[in-house]
Amino acid sequence: MRIDGKTVVVTGAARGIGRGIAEAFATEGATVVVADLGSLAVNPSADWHYSLSAKNELEAAASEINKRGGTCMAIEVDVSDRASCQNLVERSVEAYGGLDILVNNAGIIQTGPIVDFAESDWDRLFAVNVKGIFLMSQAAIPHLAKNGGVIINIASVAGKRGFAHMGAYCASKFAAIGLTQSMAAELAEFSIRVNAICPGNVDTSMWFDHLSKSKQRQQEYGTDTIEDTFAAVIQDRVPLGREQRPGDMAEAALYLTRANNVTGISLTVAGGFVMN
Ligand code: NAD
Secondary structure (H helix, E strand, C coil): CCCCCCEEEEECCCCHHHHHHHHHHHHCCCEEEEEECHHHCCCCCCCCCCCCCCHHHHHHHHHHHHHCCCEEEEEECCCCCHHHHHHHHHHHHHHHCCCCEEEECCCCCCCCCHHHCCHHHHHHHHHHHCHHHHHHHHHHHHHHHHHCEEEEEECCHHHCCCCCCCHHHHHHHHHHHHHHHHHHHHHHHHCEEEEEEEECCECCHHHHHHHHHCHHHHHHHCCCCHHHHHHHHHHHHCCCCCCECHHHHHHHHHHHHHCCCCCCCEEEECCCCCCC
8 A cells, every 4th residue: 555645543642652653654645643542541550550641742743743744633542442432533534534544553561470460450451452453443444444444453572472470461462463363354355454563672651661660670680770671671682682663663564554465464573582
C-alpha cells in the first residue's frame, strides 16, 4: 500500500513508540490521528508503578506533527472501552473521509512474581494489551474493508519467549500474536493485512519509569541509576549492543504497510536479542 494520502489511526500515540510511528507516517504523507488516554488517564491501582500519558502530551504530539506541515488531529481514547473505540473510529472517518491503517500500539506493563501478582493488574493488562486490539479492530474493520487496509499490532519480544516476573505481560503479548495470526487469516478475503511488530528494549517510559526501576534488576547488574541499569541490560542481552528506538519501530511499521504480500507475521526488531 502507498502511504501518502492514506489515513492512519495510532493508539497510545502521545509518547514513546506510538508517537514515533505517528510522526513517521505523517512524514510519508499520511493523515494521522494520534489517540491516547489524555484526560481519561487514571493510574489503575495504588501500587501501579508508572504514569500513563497525560492530556498535554497528547496535544503536543498532534501539534508537533501539524507544525512540521503534517495533517494530524488528537482524539482521546481508552482502548479497553468499546464505546470509546467506536467514537475514535467514527470521528476519524468523519474528519478524514475514511480509514486505511490502524496501529494498535497502546499497551501497559506490570511485573512481579506470579505467586502474589494482583488479579486486578492481570485483568488490566489483558483489557488494554489484548481486548484493546480486539475492540479497536472490530470498530475499524468495516472501514478498512472498503479499499483494503492494514492493521499493525505492537506486540513484544515478550510475546515470543517467557521472562521471569513478566507472566501477565508475556501472556498478553503471546495473545496479541495469536490474535494477529487469526485476524490475518480471516480478513485476507477483505484485502486487510494484519501483522505485528515485536520490539526489543526501547528507551521509553515503559523502560525508564518501570522496568529499570526494578530493585531486583538493579541488584542483578549492580547499578544505581535507571540509565545505568538500562545500559547494562542492553550490553548483557543485545548482540548488536544498542537499544531500540521508536524510529526503529516506525521503520518496521512503514515496511509492513507497504509490503503487499506480507500478512500474519510478527516482525522482531530487537538487535538480535530474540531471533524469531
Ligand atoms: P509508553 O508507556 O511510553 O506508551 C504507551 C502509551 O499507551 C502511553 O502513552 C499510554 O498512555 C497509552 N495507553 C495505555 N493504556 C491505554 C488505554 N487504555 N487506552 C489508550 N492508550 C493507552 O510505552 P511504549 O514503550 O511506547 O509502549 C508502546 C507499545 O510497545 C506497548 O504496546 C508496549 O507493550 C510495546 N513494547 C514496548 C517495549 C519497550 O521496550 N518500551 C518493548 C516491547 C513492546
